[in-house]
Amino acid sequence: MSEPRASALSEIRQRMLDFIVRYKEEHDLPPTIREIQRGLGISSTSMVSYHLKALERAQLVNRYHRRSRGLVLQQPAHARDMVSVPIVGQIVASEPVPTPDADALASADNVLHIARSLVGNGRNLYALEVRGDSMIDALINDGDIVVLQRVENPAEVKNGDLAAVFLLDRNESTLKRVYREGQRLKLKPENPRMRPFYVDAAQASIQGKVMCVIRRT
Amino acid sequence: MSEPRASALSEIRQRMLDFIVRYKEEHDLPPTIREIQRGLGISSTSMVSYHLKALERAQLVNRYHRRSRGLVLQQPAHARDMVSVPIVGQIVASEPVPTPDADALASADNVLHIARSLVGNGRNLYALEVRGDSMIDALINDGDIVVLQRVENPAEVKNGDLAAVFLLDRNESTLKRVYREGQRLKLKPENPRMRPFYVDAAQASIQGKVMCVIRRT
DNA sequence: CTTGACGTAGAACGTCTGTTCAGCTATCAT
DNA sequence: ATGATAGCTGAACAGACGTTCTACGTCAAG
Numbered sequence: 094m095s096e097p098r099a100s101a102l103s104e105i106r107q108r109m110l111d112f113i114v115r116y117k118e119e120h121d122l123p124p125t126i127r128e129i130q131r132g133l134g135i136s137s138t139s140m141v142s143y144h145l146k147a148l149e150r151a152q153l154v155n156r157y158h159r160r161s162r163g164l165v166l167q168q169p170a171h172a173r174d175m176v177s178v179p180i181v182g183q184i185v186a187s188e189p190v191p192t193p194d195a196d197a198l199a200s201a202d203n204v205l206h207i208a209r210s211l212v213g214n215g216r217n218l219y220a221l222e223v224r225g226d227s228m229i230d231a232l233i234n235d236g237d238i239v240v241l242q243r244v245e246n247p248a249e250v251k252n253g254d255l256a257a258v259f260l261l262d263r264n265e266s267t268l269k270r271v272y273r274e275g276q277r278l279k280l281k282p283e284n285p286r287m288r289p290f291y292v293d294a295a296q297a298s299i300q301g302k303v304m305c306v307i308r309r310t
Numbered sequence: 311m312s313e314p315r316a317s318a319l320s321e322i323r324q325r326m327l328d329f330i331v332r333y334k335e336e337h338d339l340p341p342t343i344r345e346i347q348r349g350l351g352i353s354s355t356s357m358v359s360y361h362l363k364a365l366e367r368a369q370l371v372n373r374y375h376r377r378s379r380g381l382v383l384q385q386p387a388h389a390r391d392m393v394s395v396p397i398v399g400q401i402v403a404s405e406p407v408p409t410p411d412a413d414a415l416a417s418a419d420n421v422l423h424i425a426r427s428l429v430g431n432g433r434n435l436y437a438l439e440v441r442g443d444s445m446i447d448a449l450i451n452d453g454d455i456v457v458l459q460r461v462e463n464p465a466e467v468k469n470g471d472l473a474a475v476f477l478l479d480r481n482e483s484t485l486k487r488v489y490r491e492g493q494r495l496k497l498k499p500e501n502p503r504m505r506p507f508y509v510d511a512a513q514a515s516i517q518g519k520v521m522c523v524i525r526r527t
Numbered sequence: 528c529t530t531g532a533c534g535t536a537g538a539a540c541g542t543c544t545g546t547t548c549a550g551c552t553a554t555c556a557t
Numbered sequence: 558a559t560g561a562t563a564g565c566t567g568a569a570c571a572g573a574c575g576t577t578c579t580a581c582g583t584c585a586a587g
Contacts, residue, residue, distance in 0.1 A: 120374070121383075122340060122379060123339060125378065125575085126574070139577080143533095159575060160339075163339065205425075205427075207425050210423055226503070229501065235502075302527075304526075305527065343544070344545095354565070356565080356567080359547085360565085375545080376545060376573090378544055378573070379544090
C-alpha cells in the first residue's frame with residue numbers, strides 16, 4: 094500500500110478531480126455535490142464537501158461558495174490558450190516577404206488558430222502561405238503555412254534562428270537559418286543535404302522569424 | 311425602428327444570449343435563471359424562462375431541463391476546438407511506424423495541443439517525432455512533428471493521401487503520397503523534385519494517414 | 528492511555544432554483 | 558368588437574443544493 098502524503102492526493106480526491114473534469118467535458122457544466130456523490134458512490138454529501146475543501150486548499154479547484162455547481166478547475170494547461178494568426182499573404186521567392194501593417198492585419202480574411210504552445214508569447218505573429226516550390230531547401234512546399242514573428246530589431250534574430258530573408262542583390266526571398274559572421278551572413282538551408290552560402294550583411298534584409306511551419310494534408 | 315422578424319432575435323433575447331456568453335467567460339459556469347434576471351434587470355423569472363424557451367427553439371442554446379445552471383451554448387466557432395494529441399514515439403526509417411494502443415495513449419507523457427481545424431474530426435490521432443533526416447524526401451526534417459490518424463481500414467486512405475507506409479521488403483518506414491495502381495502502389499515523395507516509385511501492394515503496410523506536419527523553430 | 532488528526536455517516540437546515548400558473552396589457556388581422 | 562398572439566407580472570411550489578452539526582471509528586504520536 095502506498096502511503097498518502099500530505100502533498101499527494103488520496104485516491105478518493107484524485108477520483109473526484111477526474112470526475113469533475115470528465116463531467117465538465119461531457120456536460121460543459123460543473124457537477125453538483127450530489128452528482129459527485131452519486132457518480133463516485135460516496136455515502137454522504139458531507140464527505141464530498143469535506144474533500145472538496147481539501148482540493149480547494151490544495152489549489153486544485155476554485156469554488157464559488159454557496160452557489161450551485163460553483164466549481165471551477167484550475168486551468169489544466171490546454172484551456173484558453175489558442176492564438177489567432179492572420180494569414181496575410183503568400184511568400185514568393187521573387188518578392189520581398191510581406192510584413193503586414195495594422196491595416197493588413199485587420200483585413201485578413203483568413204485566420205489560423207493554433208495552440209499558443211507552438212509559438213511562444215504569440216506577439217506580432219502573422220502567417221504566410223507558400224507558393225510554388227521555391228522554398229524547398231527549407232523543406233517547405235507549395236501550400237504550406239509559415240508562421241512568422243515580425244522582427245522589429247535585427248538583434249531579435251539570434252544565430253541559428255530560421256528567418257525570412259530578402260536578398261537585395263538577387264531580388265529573392267528565402268527561408269534560411271541565419272548566422273552572423275562578421276560582415277557576412279551565413280545562410281544555411283534547412284535541408285541538411287544542401288550547402289550553406291554567404292551573403293554580404295548589407296545585401297540581406299531579415300523580415301521575420303519563423304516560429305512554426307504547418308503542413309495540412 | 312427595425313421590425314423584429316419571426317426568425318430574428320428580439321433585443322431582450324439577444325441581450326440574454328450576450329449575457330450568458332459573458333457570464334460563462336467570466337465565471338466558467340453558466341448563470342442561473344435568477345442571475346440572468348438580475349443581470350439584465352428583468353422583472354420576473356418567468357420572463358427569463360419564457361425567452362429561454364424561445365432561444366431553445368431557435369437552437370441557440372441547449373438546456374438540461376430542471377437542472378440548475380443547465381444552460382449550454384451552441385459552440386460559437388472557435389470555442390473548445392482544441393484537440394490533445396499524444397506524442398507517442400518517434401518515427402525512424404528502419405522501424406515500423408509505431409501505432410499506439412490504449413496503453414501507450416494513456417501513458418504518453420508528451421501531449422501536443424493543436425487546433426481542431428488543422429486535423430478534421432480529430433479521431434484516433436497521435437503524433438510522432440521524426441528522428442534523423444530519413445524523411446527528407448517528404449520535406450520533413452529531424453525534430454518535426456507528424457500528426458497521424460490511425461488507419462484501421464486501408465480503404466480510409468484515398469489516392470493522393472500522404473501516409474506512413476512500412477515497406478516490408480526494405481524493412482523501412484517512409485512518408486509518401488499513396489496511389490493504388492492495380493497490384494502496385496505508387497509512392498510519390500512529397501518533394502516535387504524527386505521521382506515516384508512503385509512497390510508491390512502486398513509488400514507495403516499503410517500504418518497511418520498524415521493529417522498535419524508541424525515544425526517548431 | 529490519551530490526544531489529536533483524519534476519514535466517515537447521517538441527518539437537518541435554510542436557501543436557491545427551475546417550473547408553472549393565473550392573470551394582465553398591447554397589438555393586429557379578422 | 559372579437560379573437561389571437563406576443564410580451565409581461567407576481568406569486569407559489571417542490572425539489573435541488575451547499576452547508577453545517579453530531580457522532581463514530583481508526584491510527585499514529587506523545
